[in-house]
Amino acid sequence: MLSIIGQCFEGIEPEAYFAYYFEQDGPIIRRLRLYYTQAGELAGYCLLTFDDSHQAFCVIGASAGFLPQFRGKNNTFSFSIAEVTKAYLRRPWRTLLYADTMLSPAMFRAMAKNIATVYPTASGSDTESQLYLTLNPTGLVCDANGLLCLKTVGRKTRYSAEEVAQFKASSKPEIAHYCALNPNFDNGVALLAVIPVTLRQLLATAWKQLKNKL
Template sequence: MLDTLYLNQLKRVIATSFSNVEVEHYFALYFEKGESTKRRLRLFLSGGDIVGYCLLTFDDSNNDVCIVGASAAFLPDFRGKNSTFRFSLIEVLKRYIRNPRRKLLYADTMLSPAMFRAMAKNIAEVYPNNLSQNSAIATLYDTINPSGLVSSYNGLRCLKVVGRKTNYSEAEIVRFRESSKTEIALYCSVNPDFDKGIALVTIIPISIKQFVLTFKKLVLNKLWSTS
């Protein structure tokens, strides 16, 4: 449990990072609700104060699969300076090793093109992507997001109205829309209304094959960045 000071700082990060959000409701939904949900939280500090966080949730209420979700946010001055990817990968791997027979599936709403890129540029198999979408993926989206919106870009039911939105400035939104980075350009094509309370439902299958291919991708990315 967090003490009162840290708890108030964490809620301040949430209030600052999102607009159209009721902080207490959001906090209860992601940090407290769900008897079958386990949580792993990493706090990012500067000068002893919380400036960001990454929360992973493991929902075991479904008999067939454990659904992994996430919530992450940073104060504006600290965006892009802290990586949540390493923490997320390690925690998911630990969970998989503890119970390899339990099916794991990451499925979460992403309001941030930058957060999507952090995942898609490092993980081998992420949906949606630029490849042809097969019927299995379409069915998976229909199952996970039955009341969601269909993207005109790829025909998948991969959009969800959440109301809240990341508190980006107009200049930041323009930079995202004009970005030539592959993952961000894809996100903006699939979800052009991300600044209007529409989130992209991102799906990541979790398996040994995924971990192996992701490790290879990380090595290749590192080689490219140093060449």
């Protein structure tokens, strides 16, 4: 696991990263899926954390990493949506917010192309403004939408200069949207992506999934 973390992120020691996401104390529930090669070697992981310490809502966080040769070949979405749906069904009265500091345009696209509603939007809204003020009060203001949706995290995904250039020139809507909001993702600035988990969201996401397959 430490080897994968070391190959995925720059600017942080793998041991410190592991301790923060995997060993933090408190009212946190973790759900972990490991991905293996056909030879049985660990190729990547997807970790979800459910932080129930907030009075008004439960915050769902995530961490995922894959060896370079396996990036883009593993579907973390199905695991994530299944675990989030189960959490909602267990306590439908509890407000759930998926909030992930995303350093990767590719990871943002993997979520945004499958989920019905993902914040932040290009123009922002009163709802988004209140959410980001609550979740990220000391964050950075995005020039594109005026929201507190950016955060300096001191680490970055291990992308080559060529990969960064490809992302910034991409015509894929979700990646272009991410880069417009967070052009400094290659310098340790993360985009805080927020997904409200509601019945309407789950149903709209299921419909979007169905349309994507048609």
